[in-house]
Amino acid sequence: MSLLQVKNLKVNFGGIEALKGISFNVDQGQIVTLIGANGAGKSTTLRAISSLVYPSEGSIYYEGRDITRLDPQKIVEMGIAMVPEGRRVFSNLTVNENLLIGAYLRKDKAAIAKDMDHVYDIFPRLGERHWQLAGTLSGGEQQMLAVGRGMMSRPKILMMDEPSLGLAPMVVQDIFRIIKRLNEEGMTILLIEQNANAALHAAHYGYVLETGHVAMQGTGRELLENRQVREAYLGKSAKR
Amino acid sequence: MIDKLLPCLLSGVSVGGQYALIAVGYTMVYGILRLINFAHGDIFTAAGFFMVYLAASLPLSLSLPLVILLTVALGFAVERVAYKPLRSAPRMSVMISAIGVSYLLQNLMWYITGGLAKQYPVIPWLSTSIAIGPTSTKIVTLFTPVLTIILSVALVTLIRRTKIGMAMRAVSRDFETARLMGIKIDSVISATFIIGSFLAAVGSVLYFSNYTSVTPTIGAMPGLKAFVAAVFGGIGSIPGAVIGAFVIGICENIIKMLGYTTFSDAFTFALLIVILLFKPTGLFGEKISEKV
Numbered sequence: 001m002s003l004l005q006v007k008n009l010k011v012n013f014g015g016i017e018a019l020k021g022i023s024f025n026v027d028q029g030q031i032v033t034l035i036g037a038n039g040a041g042k043s044t045t046l047r048a049i050s051s052l053v054y055p056s057e058g059s060i061y062y063e064g065r066d067i068t069r070l071d072p073q074k075i076v077e078m079g080i081a082m083v084p085e086g087r088r089v090f091s092n093l094t095v096n097e098n099l100l101i102g103a104y105l106r107k108d109k110a111a112i113a114k115d116m117d118h119v120y121d122i123f124p125r126l127g128e129r130h131w132q133l134a135g136t137l138s139g140g141e142q143q144m145l146a147v148g149r150g151m152m153s154r155p156k157i158l159m160m161d162e163p164s165l166g167l168a169p170m171v172v173q174d175i176f177r178i179i180k181r182l183n184e185e186g187m188t189i190l191l192i193e194q195n196a197n198a199a200l201h202a203a204h205y206g207y208v209l210e211t212g213h214v215a216m217q218g219t220g221r222e223l224l225e226n227r228q229v230r231e232a233y234l235g236k237s238a239k240r
Numbered sequence: 241m242i243d244k245l246l247p248c249l250l251s252g253v254s255v256g257g258q259y260a261l262i263a264v265g266y267t268m269v270y271g272i273l274r275l276i277n278f279a280h281g282d283i284f285t286a287a288g289f290f291m292v293y294l295a296a297s298l299p300l301s302l303s304l305p306l307v308i309l310l311t312v313a314l315g316f317a318v319e320r321v322a323y324k325p326l327r328s329a330p331r332m333s334v335m336i337s338a339i340g341v342s343y344l345l346q347n348l349m350w351y352i353t354g355g356l357a358k359q360y361p362v363i364p365w366l367s368t369s370i371a372i373g374p375t376s377t378k379i380v381t382l383f384t385p386v387l388t389i390i391l392s393v394a395l396v397t398l399i400r401r402t403k404i405g406m407a408m409r410a411v412s413r414d415f416e417t418a419r420l421m422g423i424k425i426d427s428v429i430s431a432t433f434i435i436g437s438f439l440a441a442v443g444s445v446l447y448f449s450n451y452t453s454v455t456p457t458i459g460a461m462p463g464l465k466a467f468v469a470a471v472f473g474g475i476g477s478i479p480g481a482v483i484g485a486f487v488i489g490i491c492e493n494i495i496k497m498l499g500y501t502t503f504s505d506a507f508t509f510a511l512l513i514v515i516l517l518f519k520p521t522g523l524f525g526e527k528i529s530e531k532v
Binding site: 050052071072073076077081082084088090091092093097100101102104105149153 | 406407420421422424
């Protein structure tokens with residue numbers, strides 16, 4: 001059974017159907033990516049899973065339980081964390097505090113401290129700047145902080161919304177390296193990307209979203225080799 | 241001159257302390273909701289009436305904590321009833337709701353009291369006179385600034401060092417991401433109103449121990465001045481609001497000492513205009529671009 005199952009999910013925004021009934025599965029231990037253009041409904045899907053928006057129809061199952069319309073904090077508590085689009089670190093909090101607030105619902109102080117050390121181990125740059133206000137970090141560092149903050153709730157699934165957005169190519173490589181490392185450590189990852197090439201290379205399985213539908217699905221490799229995907233999403237980069 | 245200056249400064253820091261306790265409520269609510277809580281001055285007044293009615297039948301040892309409890313409950317209820325349902329509405333709607341609550345509270349107080357000024361009970365310890373050098377003053381005059389500073393330091397420590405404080409800072413910056421961390425923003429907002437109302441209740445006890453009579457609209461002027469203090473200090477900043485309040489309290493009393501009592505209120509509002517013209521973000525205010 002899949003760790004996360006989304007079935008026929010529909011979301012409306014003021015009369016406009018942003019999601020027109022999409023279904024997909026995320027299996028334990030995998031990196032699953034949703035790719036697609038702006039407005040295809042990728043972010044809305046993640047926001048619905050996090051309960052930031054409520055679907056009008058459809059269901060979300062996590063470990064076999066229906067979690068549709070649970071409170072956002074319940075979702076975090078159960079083990080689904082989100083790294084939101086645009087990083088959204090708390091610029092008025094220090095790096096340390098941003099990580100601590102990621103563990104807001106946890107009470108196990110010793111384990112929290114251990115997990116912080118682990119985050120600083122993965123992102124040494126953050127460790128060097130642990131006392132700085134998050135607002136003073138560079139874009140790439142803020143993205144790393146956002147990922148670290150997401151890890152601090154000890155999720156079973158980490159959802160990432162466009163982690164490579166607006167970052168220099170070198171930093172994008174770093175981010176994808178880290179995504180793979182987290183996955184190797186056992187984290188299941190649901191990744192949203194416009195950078196389809198990088199996402200499909202990293203992912204075990206992918207879904208292509210088009211205007212609120214799942215247009216195609218397949219393993220990362222299958223989608224990379226698919227002619228339609230190459231023309232629509234990979235552009236010249238596919239010909240390498 | 242010198243023998244006039246000492247009582248003038250004393251009374252300045254005392255009045256400033258009273259303004260500060262109200263101003264913190266304004267500035268905290270603004271920091272989190274970007275809302276000027278127009279009802280805050282009326283909650284301060286209500287605290288005064290709570291004391292008048294409670295002290296009529298109960299000993300002070302009971303009525304004092306009850307006043308604080310009731311004021312906190314009132315602040316909490318106002319937020320739940322009038323602001324929470326408008327959480328996703330445009331900010332202007334919440335602002336108008338706040339004005340509505342302000343008039344509702346004032347009218348309720350007119351209705352209940354019949355519009356007559358009520359005598360505030362004498363709190364023996366606070367009203368005792370003591371001599372300082374050549375002058376004498378009530379203990380409350382000395383006690384107010386001391387208590388204000390203690391409470392402000394405690395509050396700033398709470399916000400900087402505790403988990404709920406961290407949550408408040410996070411919520412003040414970004415509601416949605418705070419929810420993604422598992423923070424219940426409604427609880428954090430309630431906590432803000434509870435703290436603000438608590439301080440307003442303490443402020444009202446100190447204020448009315450000086451001015452002795454309570455009317456339904458008496459909170460308007462100290463409320464407005466506290467608001468100016470919050471703007472002066474940089475709205476959203478707690479130390480700013482406290483310092484702003486002390487500056488205004490001291491300036492008003494210096495003007496009174498110089499014989500221009502008539503102009504002391506005008507000065508405060510002239511100060512507001514000057515701040516808005518030359519330093520709209522106040523002393524410690526940060527430049528925050530509109531939330532998207």
